[in-house]
Amino acid sequence: MPEQNPLAPLDPAQPTGPTGPTDPVEPVETVGPSSPLDLAEGDPFGPHNLPYGVFTRPGHGYPERRGGVRLGEFVLDAGAAAAALGSPYVSLLAQPTLNPLLAAGRTAWSDVRRALTAWVTVPAHREVVEPLLHPLSEVTLHLPFEVADYVDFYSSENHARNVGRIFRPDAADSLTPNWKHLPIGYHGRSGTVVVSGTDVVRPCGQRKAPADPAPVFGPSVRLDIEAEVAFVVGVPSGMGTSVALSDFREHVFGLSLLNDWSARDLQAWEYVPLGPFLGKSFATSVSAWITPLEALDAARVAPPERTHPLLPYLDDSAESAADEPGGYDLRISVAINGHVVSRPPFSTMYWTAAQQLAHMTVNGASLRTGDLYASGTVSGPGESERGSLLELTWNGRDPLDLPDGKRTFLEDGDVVTLSAWAPGPGGTKVGLGEVTGRIRPAA
Template identity: 80%
Template sequence: MSEQQAQTTPFDLPEDHPFGPHNLPYGVFTPAESDAPRVGVRLGDYVLDAGAVAAALGSAHAAVLARPSLNPLLAAGRATWTEVRAALISWVTEEAHRAIVTPHFHALADVSLHLPFEVADYVDFYASENHARNVGQIFRPDAEDSLTPNWKHLPIGYHGRSGTVVVSGTEVVRPSGQRKAPTDPTPVFGPSVRLDIEAEVGFVVGVPTQLGETVALADFREHVFGLTLLNDWSARDIQAWEYVPLGPFLGKSFATSVSAWITPLEALEEARIAPPARTHALLPYLDDTTEELKGEPGGYDLRITVAINGHTVSEPPFSTMYWTAAQQLTHMTVNGASLRTGDLYGSGTVSGETEAERGSLLELTWNGKQPLELPDGKRAFLEDGDEVTMTAWAPGPNGTRVELGEVRGRITGAR
């Protein structure tokens, strides 16, 4: 929809609107006249109170929708997800429901948006070969292979901190910690001076598992409800000093931002694609080329845009990710680790083959050696006051686009 086509009612949006009935992402919102959060779905520039409509129409799913969190819906399982989505599409498209549905719409500009689900565990992966090779070249320039020996055999990840996952729009306080430059005789303590972003996609788990149970590749969509844009904020100087030998800790755990909207996997059927060709044989539990999985492409064609203070700095393509979300879920549970409703796992930084497709400032500036030229000055890493915004879209039905909810955060000074 062009900027000139302002939406005046929930129903007068063009058929190709990226937040049309073919999308309907889920969130949690509070109307201006209330202090009670409730589940909503977005239609254009409006939010529908899903629980109120379900109750008014006598839906069997009113109970899971009349909650202050998406978790009950997430836990209900795929059959319920499909039924609820079909009902929502009917409610917002069929004239017969219009009189009942209309009073339960709220203008997006008039509501407060919240973290849409209670995060159980948070895991972050490292699934982009382009990103991994860039990082390897930056930190191991003399290595024969910029990838670590295990990279093509398993999805590498780390366990993050679920309590610091925040909704889009939450300010990010510059973290403090230990850092030690190669020329420093001893470490120093203070605010990070190499604060970075990581453009990622997060996957939201609905159906849990029992301890000791594993999830096969074919069962990915039985457990994962949807996806969201994710910014894995990273303090590179703190991370560089602490990560040997156990990996990221304080350099990552201070904040992870996600969108206020969760796009259900069912809205992204036209965006499903095959992942890049595998260059190494995979162990059976990760092998997605089997006869059983034919017709179940594991990749997603998502086009991401990263902007700093309104200026586009990168456009990473998610289609290039080597490891799929299904492989990540399977690997995450292959040791018997249980899933919980509300588990969130990040794809890892999304980076394409070209310089304009790199998903972190570490890569975009080549570890600060090649600062970006922005309208308001050069940037090697983020400065206080900088606002980072990530948006994305995917191909939808009949030539439409499915837009993902943005994820946005502004840096404030260390406390």
């Protein structure tokens, strides 16, 4: 299929799939359901999904944060439901953060998920559960867990090659020599991870264009996005030990969308020789909802073909499909001010989340409950599948035509929204919680 012009509207008639444009999750129209438990057919947030979050309900007697589970356009007070139904999982669900549930481990995750599914599907529970479902329009969503450490990877070959072609156009190979041998990453700043809907203040810092005689200080003029997928660690590991590929699911609870906001001008001046610093640390936005890995079993796919032999701790060729989760077929949509500019396919990522976790711990670095690690920018092979403005505009050379004007990089007031869905069981769709953020002027 020929590549598309990223400035042209994406054709919804084109086939969907890992290498083609796909539709974002659209709200499902409901016609007066008699109960929040009566979802419209095909709702991407049905009982097959059940992502976790944390909410308050100001003005309705819910001033304290509490764990919740999304069902359609409602959130279930999971702790209250557990208490009302005499569940042994009250201590995990009736908390102001998801960290206790994350730390409980895979057996508890599966047991809790089975219980929640029964609570929202078994008619005998309806009378108890219905009053504990609250409209999303009446709640405030919060960062669902306490972030411990944050690591960001660089695992899309399409993205890495695009960046190489932009900044090293004369190089014999657009990839760095190490790229096919290990998942490249850096340690970020966990304290500036924020929940979707949080405004992002344009960062200030030093920048220096190649022709400038000296650096200057001021607001970033090349503010960018990076459409990514984040993985949330539940079970910790000991310092001095490593996590094998086959143990990925013993440690990782779920995933969510993530926007790694990037000040490209600050980044370009500061990153040699130690990599990203102030150009990345001012804000990282994550979804308010964590989708458990069990909800995504139908979306598992094989990663791209390996073109270089891998060292044993990264070699996933010998792992069985049951033990090695491989890649995930997530269909991402990137919109600026409501206008879709890209649809990056996560299934094209060269390095998997299991390989990233194995590499992150192979030196003996320990995991903590609440560790967050991100995939790096998700980009597909087509021009309309690039996950950053750096690529979509080819470093500002080819501006995007939006209904409200041209864009090379983000302007104050711009609202960026990432949404996504994945194939679910029986032909359903699993919706991922969106990530949105508005750019505010520099302080």
